[in-house]
Amino acid sequence: MRSVLKSLLTAGVFTSTLLTGAHAAGTSATSPSENVVVVIDGVKLTQADLEQKHLANLFQARNTYYEAERKVLDQYIEEYLLERAAKQENCTVDELLKRHSESAAGVDPSEDALRVYYEGLDTQEPFESAKDKIKEYIKQRRVAKAKAAYIASLKTAAKIDVELAVPRAKASLAGVPVRGPKDAQITMIEFADFECPYCQQIEPKLEKLQQEFQGKLAFAYKDFPLPMHAHAQKAAEAAHCAMEQGKFWEYHDLLFSSRQLDIAQLKDHARTLKLDGEAFDKCLDSGAAAAAVKANLDEAQGLAIAGTPGFFVNGRFLEGNVPYDTLRNVVNEELSKITAKPTETAKR
DSSP: OHHHHHHHHHHTHHHHHHHHHHHHHHSOSOOGGGOEEEEETTEEEEHHHHHHHHHHHHHHHHHHHHHHHHHHHHHHHHHHHHHHHHHHTTSOHHHHHHHHHGGGGOSOOOHHHHHHHHHTSOOOSOHHHHHHHHHHHHHHHHHHHHHHHHHHHHHHHSOOOOOOOOOOOOOOOTTOOEESOTTOSEEEEEEEOTTOHHHHHHHHHHHHHHHHTTTTEEEEEEEOOOTTOTTHHHHHHHHHHHHHTTOHHHHHHHHHHHOOOSHHHHHHHHHHTTOOHHHHHHHHHHTTTHHHHHHHHHHHHHTTOOSSOEEEETTEEEESSOOHHHHHHHHHHHHHHHHHHHHHHHHO
């Protein structure tokens, strides 16, 4: 556990815990928002005062800290499971990992296979002197994959409920297009830009996620057109113009699938979807939807979102073209918290 202890100290986790405990021991039971954070010329300013002015910056700082703390916690979980398994098999952790991974090294690749691998390398070293290094590298990769698979199997076999508090922010859903049931257990809000390549790349993952959690997940879209994308602003306005005619999601999907975003193409998309072309053109040309787009943009900037895509899953923030497994795990964690609540209430 020494490596975890070192990581925890580095991340400031122990320091935070000690400070929290000391504060609790020396003060009366007041809500955190009533805690005085600074006194200026005798005027006491509280945590609530600070958060009213700088909630977004505080949220992002807390989220960054949470992500660092979660990485350390994940490491701790792995070490705990490995130590427990080693105790059950009456061996050390190193011996345990060897038992469950050394056999994965297998037989050495054939001479022909090594030559194929060698030809793909950017090296001037002769094959005869490089082939032993290639063998060793392949062996290490096989063993590393086997270790990772074994650790994953320990996690799958254990019931792990992460109780680490997650920072959450509230984004408005007023006037926002939402796809999915109104009473969904999970609401996912995406701040995105139709021209952003990362938003385009993650779109198939989001579609897959909505299918997998159908009936449990509601998905909302909010505009965050970035200034470096020449077509993003008008594409966002066009989607709002389509929403005026009840076809936001059809238009949204078409923009991401076609990636055709100049003005003429935006108008062609309206015809493809059989919208009222004249009304659509008037809406787009007049900038009638610009204010709605700006409201979303202002909110994104107020939440200190640095780029697109940015997601809030029941208020929990994720940023970038995150892997599908990450999206899926976060939704499952949120669902597990919701289903656990009635049990906790019953215990009380």
